[in-house]
Amino acid sequence: MGEKGEKSRERMIRAMAEALEIRGYSGTGLNDIVEASGAPKGSIYFHFPGGKEELAAEALNTSGEEMGELFQKTLRSSKSAANGIENILSALETKMIESEFRKGCPISTTANETSSENGVVGLTCRNVFKNWNSKLELFLRSFGYGKARATELSVALLSLMEGAILLSRTNKDIRPLRTAAKTARQLLAIEDKR
Template sequence: MGKKGGETKQKMIEVMSGLLEESGYEATGLTELGKETGTPKGSLYFHFPGGKDELTSLALLHSGNQLNLFFQSVLAETESPTQAIKQVFHALEDRIVSSDYKKGCPIATTAMETAGSVPSVSDVCAEVYSLWLKTFETYLVEKGYSSRLAKNLSLSLLSLWEGAMLLSKLQKSPEPLRVAAKTAELLFKQN
């Protein structure tokens, strides 16, 4: 594949990432993807012989890795876990509010839609969540938390922000994220 083909493939992955985040797996059609990228439907099968499922998996990995890089940068730049968590929640709030509540978690909608019905896609969702959990666990262990506590806190954080983003999106309000951020702070003050 030449440079132009690689660029087209990457563009399709990035556009699919955005469509999945805003609309989910079921509502995202290949026709819409073609319109957004300016490519014919046949290009999809040329670049992604596994069709929509392959493209979806790659798009989710792309989104998951991008968000993980963001998490890593926040964790590296802050002095304490409490500061880091505040920044993560603040960035998630900014993201969802600035999108007029169209965006949320780039993984959650697809994960809920495909769990049990599209194993190749739901496996990628699980892989991304594991990556995020590992990033936070590693950071917390480096900050002196035991492995067990770091694992429990990471899972609690992920659960808090996923639920809060869903509620914020549904209610078109940042309040659930703000409350979840305060709850997350309490978790760290108690441990």
């Protein structure tokens, strides 16, 4: 593929990722993507023979990896486990305010919409969550938490963050994110590192 084709493909993925984060899978039509990306009509099926599903899966993987890298970068520079989670929640707060509560988690809306199906889109959402979970788990282990406790805490912290994003977006109010940060600190202070 030429450079121009590569850029056009990249723009479509970017436009789809943004649309999925803001309004979800069903609310996004391929025409919206053609318009938002400025891609020539008809080029979507050239780049994504599987159509909307394939483009969405690519977009979710891309957003998932970017968010995963942000997680990792934030966590790496953190002084303690609690500090790491607070830094992630603080980054989410900035993202939410800057987008006027239109953005939060790039995966959750689509995950909810497609969880009753068995297609590639839902499967991609599941894999992204698993990947984030593993990153959190490794991070906790690096601060001395044992396998069982790290597994448990990573699921609890991811749940807490996802739920807080949902409430903050719906209420257009950052307080649930702030409460999640405080709650995470309390959970991580519990002396049960097994």
